[in-house]
Amino acid sequence: MARTQRRELEVELAEQYAQLPRRPRNRQRLVTLIVFAAIAVLVGLYGLLVLLPSPAQTPIAGVAVGKAAPNFTLPILGGANSTGPITLQALRGHPVVVNFWSESCIPCRAEVPYLQRIYAQYASHGEFTLLGINQADPREDIATFGRQFKVTYPLLFDKDSAVNTAYGITAVPTTYFINGNGIVRAVSITQLTPTLMKQGLAAVGINIPA
Structure with missing residues (x-):
């Protein structure tokens, strides 16, 4: 009797097991492939992030404030009307504003009318000297x-x-504010x-309205 009951129980369990939902082999294989693909993508992204260069840093002035201007x-x-060369050291005794620019630089072009106005109001009267230095454009384009x-301040050419x-x-525009002793007192790396301009000139002892 016990043997018969045990046999019936085994049959019943077997039937119940047979009725359990089965995951198709194809589906199992698909899930496995998806998992491996996801792992591969994550590994690839990690490698890409490691190998890519870091985001561009804000340009830093090559001559620090407090250092002598080369x-x-x-x-x-x-x-300017003059055709002779200009030597920075010969301008000692007066503040000098050196503006590095390029014709193809949109911010450079945008700031020129303002620079010309400031030059006409102050620099042309001897309060400070304004120089524009270009190295990227053909000589005739300058x-x-x-x-x-209608620029009247000197536009210089840095050939080499x-x-x-x-x-x-x-990066351009970059502007150095140099005091009468030839020391850099402020730098602007933007338009x-x-x-x-007021802050830069104030750093070299020139006060103008905002």
């Missing part, structure tokens, strides 16, 4: 640019980029605004 002698190709924007290198120029 001397240079460059020819005038536009702006003179044309000066005429187009030696001055740009000495000042660590990595000059009235506020930035």
Whole structure:
């Protein structure tokens, strides 16, 4: 009797097991493939993040505030009437604003009218000297640019980029404010605004309205 009951129980359990839902083998295989694919994607993304260069950093001035401004002698190709070269050291005794620019630089072009206005109001009267330095454009384009924007401050040409290198120029416009002793007192690595110009000139002892 016990044997018969046990046999019946085994049959019943077997039937119940047979009725349990089965996951198709194809579905199991698909799930496995999806899992492995997801792992591969995650590994690939991790490797990509590791190998990619870090985000671009904000340009840093090559000559720190408080350091002596590197001397240079460059020819005038536009702006001023003079055709002789300008030497920075010869301008000692007066503050100098050195603006690095390029004709193809939109912020550079946008700030030129403001620079010209400030130059006409203050620099042309001897309060400070404003110099524009270009190294990226053809020589003839610099003179044309000066005429187009009616620039009267000297536009200098850094033919071999030696001055740009000495000042660590990595982006334009970049503007250095140098005091009468030839020391860098402020640097702007963006388009000059009235506020930035006022702050830069104040750093070299020139006060102008905002």
